Amino acid sequence: MPELRHGRLPAMPVRVDHLLSFGAADAPAVTFRSHTLSYSELRDRVSRAASGLHALGVQRGDRVVVYAEKRIETVVALLATAAAGAVFVPVNPLSRPRQLGHVLADCGARVVITTAERWATVRAVLVPDTPAGHVVLIGRPAGPAVPGQGPGEAGWRVHDWAALARAAPVLVPGAAAVIDQDVAAILYTSGSSGQPKGVVLSHRNILAGAASVASYLGHGPDDVLLAVLPLSFDAGLSQVTTALIAGAHVVLMNYLLPAGVIRLCASHQITGLTCVPPLWLQLAGPDWPAGATRRLRYFASTGGRMPRVTLDRLRGQFPGAEPFLMYGLTEAFRSAYLNPAEVDRRPDSIGKAIPNAEILVVRPDGSPCAPGEHGELVHRGALVALGYWNDPARTAERFRPVPGSAGPRPEIAVWSGDTVYRDDDGFLYFVGRTDEMIKTSGYRVSPAEIEEAAYATGLVAEAVALGVEDAQLGQRIVLAVTMRGPGRGGDELSRALAGQLPAYMRPQHIDVLPQLPRSPNGKFDRAGLRRAMPHWSVPTVAGCPAAATSEPHPAAAAADLA
Numbered sequence: 087m088p089e090l091r092h093g094r095l096p097a098m099p100v101r102v103d104h105l106l107s108f109g110a111a112d113a114p115a116v117t118f119r120s121h122t123l124s125y126s127e128l129r130d131r132v133s134r135a136a137s138g139l140h141a142l143g144v145q146r147g148d149r150v151v152v153y154a155e156k157r158i159e160t161v162v163a164l165l166a167t168a169a170a171g172a173v174f175v176p177v178n179p180l181s182r183p184r185q186l187g188h189v190l191a192d193c194g195a196r197v198v199i200t201t202a203e204r205w206a207t208v209r210a211v212l213v214p215d216t217p218a219g220h221v222v223l224i225g226r227p228a229g230p231a232v233p234g235q236g237p238g239e240a241g242w243r244v245h246d247w248a249a250l251a252r253a254a255p256v257l258v259p260g261a262a263a264v265i266d267q268d269v270a271a272i273l274y275t276s277g278s279s280g281q282p283k284g285v286v287l288s289h290r291n292i293l294a295g296a297a298s299v300a301s302y303l304g305h306g307p308d309d310v311l312l313a314v315l316p317l318s319f320d321a322g323l324s325q326v327t328t329a330l331i332a333g334a335h336v337v338l339m340n341y342l343l344p345a346g347v348i349r350l351c352a353s354h355q356i357t358g359l360t361c362v363p364p365l366w367l368q369l370a371g372p373d374w375p376a377g378a379t380r381r382l383r384y385f386a387s388t389g390g391r392m393p394r395v396t397l398d399r400l401r402g403q404f405p406g407a408e409p410f411l412m413y414g415l416t417e418a419f420r421s422a423y424l425n426p427a428e429v430d431r432r433p434d435s436i437g438k439a440i441p442n443a444e445i446l447v448v449r450p451d452g453s454p455c456a457p458g459e460h461g462e463l464v465h466r467g468a469l470v471a472l473g474y475w476n477d478p479a480r481t482a483e484r485f486r487p488v489p490g491s492a493g494p495r496p497e498i499a500v501w502s503g504d505t506v507y508r509d510d511d512g513f514l515y516f517v518g519r520t521d522e523m524i525k526t527s528g529y530r531v532s533p534a535e536i537e538e539a540a541y542a543t544g545l546v547a548e549a550v551a552l553g554v555e556d557a558q559l560g561q562r563i564v565l566a567v568t569m570r571g572p573g574r575g576g577d578e579l580s581r582a583l584a585g586q587l588p589a590y591m592r593p594q595h596i597d598v599l600p601q602l603p604r605s606p607n608g609k610f611d612r613a614g615l616r617r618a619m620p621h622w623s624v625p626t627v628a629g630c631p632a633a634a635t636s637e638p639h640p641a642a643a644a645a646d647l648a
Contacts, residue, residue: 146260
């Protein structure tokens with residue numbers, strides 16, 4: 087945050103676009119490919135684009151959907167929406183038409199900013215009779231709908247981004263009235279019903295999260311961060327906000343292969359890299375040259391448990407970098423992290439609460455759990471989101487009063503649905519999601535524990551464990567994996583697991599697949615995996631001592647990543 091100067095209090099940020107005030111004018115702010123903008127250039131572009139949105143009639147609180155890959159225009163669009171007093175809604179560029187259509191309808195988008203390459207997808211899901219609907223295209227489409235030619239299909243008007251971004255900067259009336267508790271963004275995340283749900287974030291949520299994460303990661307003006315995760319993902323958006331709040335430099339990348347990450351780390355001398363575990367599994371495979379890790383001072387993981395073998399491999403690859411193991415949920419941005427000094431002593435811990443947050447572990451009645459007792463993680467503080475967009479029922483279910491709070495307006499916390507426990511020293515350990523815990527033979531089994539055992543065999547590159555309904559066991563355990571090296575199969579893995587897991591925790595069925603499906607955010611897509619493996623619903627003999635196995639299944643190649 088700004089320092090005190092000349093005895094005056096600094097101007098505190100109110101809106102997300104105020105993050106641009108932290109960087110030196112001539113310092114690099116954002117890079118995509120060979121193009122870099124300084125902080126002064128980025129501020130100018132954001133101001134002009136905000137004026138352009140205002141000229142389209144965008145008002146305070148209107149929703150602006152940004153459907154584009156990571157590029158400089160995408161960052162400008164998100165910040166310009168905030169500068170105009172509106173609400174930005176980033177949509178993963180890998181989203182299918184069905185998902186995009188749901189987001190447009192659910193949030194009531196007034197404007198869609200997208201690329202010419204995605205115009206056909208957007209056009210296919212535009213809803214007729216939307217009042218004052220606008221599509222802004224980055225680049226020129228190959229088809230007949232050329233920007234500037236008037237109304238497009240379904241009554242939406244099509245505009246050219248280049249023209250909008252050249253607008254003369256003006257004072258946007260609605261933006262001046264915005265306070266930090268107003269809605270800044272809606273991030274859509276997977277829902278149990280199959281439709282994405284929109285998590286509503288205030289400016290305060292995003293700014294507090296940026297300040298907290300940047301503080302424990304030690305971000306400063308000399309840092310260069312590589313943004314690999316989607317900006318529609320809370321951790322991906324954090325890569326930009328935690329860089330800007332420190333006056334640092336963020337390099338944008340649309341991930342394809344590990345070699346691309348290594349190349350950019352070398353060419354830009356990256357100092358900080360955050361990924362989700364499935365991505366780290368890929369990045370841990372190749373050998374990293376010294377030039378790519380020379381300035382890397384930390385690597386961080388979020389979005390699931392980092393397998394021990396992967397963590398050890400990465401620590402060997404990055405000898406000068408500190409590992410940060412983080413836990414978070416979109417409804418509260420980030421909740422806990424493990425101090426690198428504790429990694430050797432507590433490699434399975436998710437650490438303690440991040441700055442400016444309190445983490446409670448409670449029983450179903452809200453009373454605090456004793457050390458070692460499993461309970462639900464409850465997060466309170468400035469990072470707790472405002473709720474779910476257009477969904478009061480689910481909001482009331484997940485966003486509830488802090489245990490023990492009273493009065494006419496009790497403080498609201500987010501009840502995560504995650505089962506954790508705390509040790510005698512106050513360190514937290516993730517057990518599993520309440521809706522992912524496997525109940526088999528009277529036991530509650532964490533999928534993460536089975537997956538960790540599979541990784542520990544050294545045979546497995548990727549692993550996902552699930553519970554499948556079973557008339558005798560309640561649920562039987564199935565395991566989907568990709569193997570390290572050719573010629574290895576499920577039988578070999580089953581024998582290895584027999585020496586690591588008790589009988590009730592051993593998978594009854596193992597499928598060896600060429601690849602595991604991932605969500606657009608890069609996490610393993612458990613729901614998609616279930617859909618791709620219909621044979622899992624076929625009953626098997628309960629208590630089978632050895633797992634049934636299969637060789638690579640063709641369904642995996644067509645697995646629904648949505």
